[in-house]
Amino acid sequence: MVFFTSVSKLDGRTYKILLAMVITAIGALTAIGISIGTIYLPVITLITGALFVQYMRRRTNEVIYDERTTIINHKASAAAIAGYTLGVTAIGYLLVTMGSTIDPAYKTMGYTLLYTGCGLLLLRAMFYYYYGWKHGG
Secondary structure (H helix, E strand, O other): OOOHHHOOOEOHHHHHHHHHHHHHHHHHHHHHHHHHOOOHHHHHHHHHHHHHHHHHHHHEOOOOOOHHHHHHHHHHHHHHHHHHHHHHHHHHHHHHHHHHHHOHHHHHHHHHHHHHHHHHHHHHHHHHHHHHHHOOO
16 A cells, blocks of 8 residues: 655656646546536546645656746736637627627627627736736836
């Protein structure tokens, strides 16, 4: 029987393999839980998986998250927000303008997409203001 106290430090390759296995298990068990109609299996799976990933991260002996990773993460997040907002507003605008000629339900979907884009921009502005205030920017 293996106890958690006897586990040695993980190297980077082992960490990545275990992380891929955990992510696969989380995805599979979440899909199974949703398909059988229970909410407990996905919630328990997500919580257990997050705790296990946190445990693995503490047991690794290599740097997993550094300044370069932070900068890449920030740039990727900004690009994803910009791309999502542009796509949602373009599709929403098309659905609103062409919705009355095709199907009136498309007009409602277009407004929903436009409000989603506006809400995301508002949320980004609030976080930008907060972090600017917090870090003295």
